[in-house]
Amino acid sequence: MNTTTSPGSNQEAAHLEKLRSQLSTDIEAMQQKEASLREYEQRLRLLVDHAQNGRPTQPGPQYFVTNAAPQGSAELDAEWEKYERAHALLEAARRGLTDDRLALKDREEKLAARETEVARREAWVKIREQEIVAEAAAKAAVVAAKPTFTSAPFLAARNLFTHRS
Numbered sequence: 093m094n095t096t097t098s099p100g101s102n103q104e105a106a107h108l109e110k111l112r113s114q115l116s117t118d119i120e121a122m123q124q125k126e127a128s129l130r131e132y133e134q135r136l137r138l139l140v141d142h143a144q145n146g147r148p149t150q151p152g153p154q155y156f157v158t159n160a161a162p163q164g165s166a167e168l169d170a171e172w173e174k175y176e177r178a179h180a181l182l183e184a185a186r187r188g189l190t191d192d193r194l195a196l197k198d199r200e201e202k203l204a205a206r207e208t209e210v211a212r213r214e215a216w217v218k219i220r221e222q223e224i225v226a227e228a229a230a231k232a233a234v235v236a237a238k239p240t241f242t243s244a245p246f247l248a249a250r251n252l253f254t255h256r257s
Contacts, residue, residue, distance in 0.1 A: 099208045106201050110194075117190070 099205065099212075102208075103201065103205060106204070110197055110201075114194075
């Protein structure tokens with residue numbers, strides 16, 4: 093059972109693939125955060141310019157609401173709180189799904205390792221059974237080659253006379 097890839101290298105490759113996928117999702121999340129921070133920085137710079145000069149250098153982003161827009165600061169704050177709660181819930185769900193995905197991958201890796209171990213044991217048992225059958229056949233051949241009770245006296249006499257001459 094000598095193959096080109098060992099179970100250890102398969103596990104290592106699976107582990108590296110898992111790390112690679114984690115890195116790619118982390119990089120993607122960091123890029124999104126970076127873009128969000130750049131947008132936030134730009135808005136802050138515009139606000140600072142507006143506060144210093146009395147007018148903005150570039151017009152800020154315009155948001156249009158198709159439904160009835162909240163009137164007043166209290167309603168706007170309430171809507172922002174709703175948004176932030178929903179965003180926090182969504183982020184928590186995303187983290188939970190990521191954790192579940194990682195746990196599932198870990199479980200699959202353990203299952204694959206267990207499967208290869210069982211296959212290795214089955215092969216060992218098969219070889220051992222063949223050895224036992226061969227040993228039993230050899231013992232049967234030895235027993236068949238031993239002289240029987242009725243022929244033993246004649247063989248003993250023949251051996252006695254052949255060795256004396």
